[in-house]
Amino acid sequence: MLRGTPLSFGIDRTNLQLKDTRDSSPSDASMPDPKHLDFLAHLGAGRKCHSGRSLLDHLEGTARLLMAWGSEPDVCVAGLFHSVYGTNAFHFRSLSLDDRARLIGLIGLCAEQLVYLFCTSLRPRALVAAADTGVLASRFDGTTRPVSAATLQQLLEIECANLIEQGGGRKTLASIADLHGEGRLSMDPRALQAIRKARDRCLT
Secondary structure (H helix, E strand, O other): OOOOOOOOOOOOOOOOOOOOHHHOOOOOOOOOOHHHHHHHHHOOOOOOEEOOEEHHHHHHHHHHHHHHOOOOHHHHHHHHOOOOOOOOOOOOOOOOHHHHHHHHHHHOHHHHHHHHHHHHEOOOHHHHHHHHHOEEEEOOOOOEEEOOHHHHHHHHHHHHHHHHHHOOOHHHHHHHHHHHHOOOOOOOHHHHHHHHHHHHHHHO
16 A cells, blocks of 8 residues: 655755746747757767667657656656666666755656666566555665655656666566556556556567
8 A cells, every 4th residue: 555654865955056846947838948959969979879769869859758648747747857867777877866855856856766766666666566565665775765655656657668668677567567457556547558558468
């Protein structure tokens, strides 16, 4: 059962110039913010390979899926940056964890926290398991931290978009669809349709 325990990120908020992504959406709501794309390109995402094309292509595609599903603005932005600190499956780090304040200044605290959790958790297994345990396991040392139901829902949306965009993750997508069917998640119908379609395509 999902738990509502709040998260603690250990961030010193002193002197941080926080940005609310809801007040700075690009004019075309279906397009990621050009400033965000430029930032990722500056970090080398356009030159790094990922699933047969550039990392930047994958990141933008992930964000576009989330936008098409009507995900919250912070979730869409986090989807664009979801691997910026590296993940357990994709080790390339565009930014060091020591540079978190820099990313917070660009995309806002809420979006960056989602990015941080996505990058540092033992995903996708830990995300699915958290629906039962209410905690996320770290990919670095296996230690756990509590995660709220709302945050877990957002992280699972990002994971679904990430996997669907690169054409993989059948077992994870099936597990997430099952969680929705059991009433333990509430996925947007557009997202659920894409999840089921991708799951079934992988089975054929």
